[in-house]
Amino acid sequence: MKTNPIKKRRRYNHSSKATGSSRPNGQPLSVPVSIEQIVQAVKKMKKNDQRALIEDLLAATSPDYLASIREAREDYRRGRVRTHHDVFSKLK
Structure with missing residues (x-):
């Protein structure tokens, strides 16, 4: 069974039970x-709710987006990270 890529935690309510859409x-x-x-x-939503909705839409429609999140999490787990200073001090 495939798991839903969309986050379980939501601040906005769009379930069919709440809206009577079933x-x-x-x-x-x-x-x-x-x-x-x-x-x-x-537009009427709070900014955080807007961001959560957009992230959920991206996750639901973009395999590349989900793959990039998985890759970033794996990099973090394995310690393949750089500090802000490491990255931007080399640009000067």
Whole structure:
């Protein structure tokens, strides 16, 4: 069974139970929503919630994004990291 790449911890609530977006038989309910309605709803969100939503969208739609996160975590675990000073002091 594949695990969902989207973070389990969310600050915004979009579950079908909370919004009533599923039918009693468990099938999804199609609700037409315009892009403008989505944009306006996102604009009303707190900045942290906006960032979390964008990150979740990237994770759900971009295998490259998920691979880069896995790679970065593995680098960190193995100690393959550089300090801010190490990286930027060489640029001078």
